[in-house]
Each structure stands twice: as C-alpha cells, then as structure tokens.
Amino acid sequence: MGPVERNDIEAQISQFLAEMDDINNETTWNGRKLLEMDERITTNPTHSRTRIMLQTGADSHNTVFFGFSMSGVAGRQGHSSGDLHLAGVVERGHVDSHASAQAYMGSIESAIASVSISMREVGSMMARLTFKEEQVTVAHANVEAAFNRIYNADIAREQVKATTYLILQQISTAALAQANANPQAVLSLFR
Incomplete structure (x- = not known):
C-alpha cells in the first residue's frame, strides 16, 4: 500500500471519528448527553462495585439496583485508580506506515472488545428493565380497568x-x- 492510499485511509478514519463525535454530541435524553465522552465516573475507593438505583414503580420500595465493577473497566482502559475517564478511548491515529497502521488497528480492536463487554452488561440490564416495564404496564392496565368499572x-x-x-x-x-x-x-x- 502506498502513501496515497494510506492518506486516503487516514482521511476516511478522521471522517468516521468526526461522525462518532457528532453522534456522541447529539444523543441526549431529558437534557443529558447519554454518550458523554468527557464524563468522569468516580467510584468509592473502599468499594469495588458501584450501584445504580432505579425506581420502577409507584412506591419507594419498588426499586431495581444495578451494580458494575469500575476496577474492571478502569483496568481495561489502562487506569489503575477508580476513576474512569472515557475521553480518548480511541485516539486519532496515523496510518502512515505499516507498523503504525497495525498498532492503530490493535487499539481499535481493544476498544471494540471493551465496548462489546460493556454492551453485554447493558443488554442484561435492559432485559431486566424490559421485564419490569411489562409488569408495570400490566399493573397500570389493571388499575385503569378497575377505575373505569367504578367511575364509568x-x-x-x-x-x-x-x-x-x-x-x-x-x-x-x-x-x-x-x-x-x-x-x-x-x-x-x-x-
């Protein structure tokens, strides 16, 4: 592969990274960027797991807890502390030589593997939330039917x-x- 082809590949990679930045900046829910790449997640240094609580029903005891290990994520990203800084997981690289192209592809494959692991965890959380959503939907339909029977x-x-x-x-x-x-x-x- 010659220098012209390598420059074209590098230009295409730059465009893909720019598109990833656009997707990152435009993906919001309720005013919060969901894919915020510069957000710092800090865990308690005495605990290896972080817990997220979601209220899934009308009562305060209807909650679901999700836990995840920050040390595993931090270790995959090369961090030794409990902080995870997501910016720069895939750096803009150069493919001007065969060795630099291979090194860049290695970092991309490592990032893809890390994202794949995180996606599996997110998928299992989503399955659990989907089940909770179905339960809440059925309960809502039952309450609505009882209400209509009484008041209508x-x-x-x-x-x-x-x-x-x-x-x-x-x-x-x-x-x-x-x-x-x-x-x-x-x-x-x-x-």
Whole structure:
C-alpha cells in the first residue's frame, strides 16, 4: 500500500471519528448527553462495585439496583485508580506506515472488545428493565380497568335497578301485611 492510499485511509478514519463525535454530541435524553465522552465516573475507593438505583414503580420500595465493577473497566482502559475517564478511548491515529497502521488497528480492536463487554452488561440490564416495564404496564392496565368499572358505571341503569328493588321490597312488605291481615279477619268473626 502506498502513501496515497494510506492518506486516503487516514482521511476516511478522521471522517468516521468526526461522525462518532457528532453522534456522541447529539444523543441526549431529558437534557443529558447519554454518550458523554468527557464524563468522569468516580467510584468509592473502599468499594469495588458501584450501584445504580432505579425506581420502577409507584412506591419507594419498588426499586431495581444495578451494580458494575469500575476496577474492571478502569483496568481495561489502562487506569489503575477508580476513576474512569472515557475521553480518548480511541485516539486519532496515523496510518502512515505499516507498523503504525497495525498498532492503530490493535487499539481499535481493544476498544471494540471493551465496548462489546460493556454492551453485554447493558443488554442484561435492559432485559431486566424490559421485564419490569411489562409488569408495570400490566399493573397500570389493571388499575385503569378497575377505575373505569367504578367511575364509568351507567348511573341511569343502576338507578333503575335500585328503584326496581325498592318497589319489589315494598310489594313484598304489602303482601306480607295482607297475609297477616286475612287470618285476623277470620278470627274476628268468631268473637
């Protein structure tokens, strides 16, 4: 491969890195950059795991905890402390010689392996959150159905039913009074 081809490859790599920067800057949720590359994550030096708590229901005890080891991530990135600085995981490199191209590809493969490990962890967390989401959705549907059954009842129909039962009760009371009155009338003839 000649110097022209190597320059073209380097230009293409620069464009890909620029696109990665654009994706990083444009991926936001609720005003926070999700792929913030300059964010520092610091763990407690006495603990090797960091825990993230997410509330997954209406009550404060409906929570899910996720834990991850910062020491493993820091070790993969060449850091010895509990701090993980994500900027510069893949540096802009030069491919002007065969050796530098191989070294650059090695750093890219290392970064891909690190991202792959992190993606597996994120995938398992997402599966757990998806299950929780389905549970909350079913609970919400059940509460909504109960609410609608109570508050959206046909009031006119229920009022007609109540009036019917009241009339039937009054009729049965009158029939009972008549039944008690007839034997009294017969007994009064014998006096």
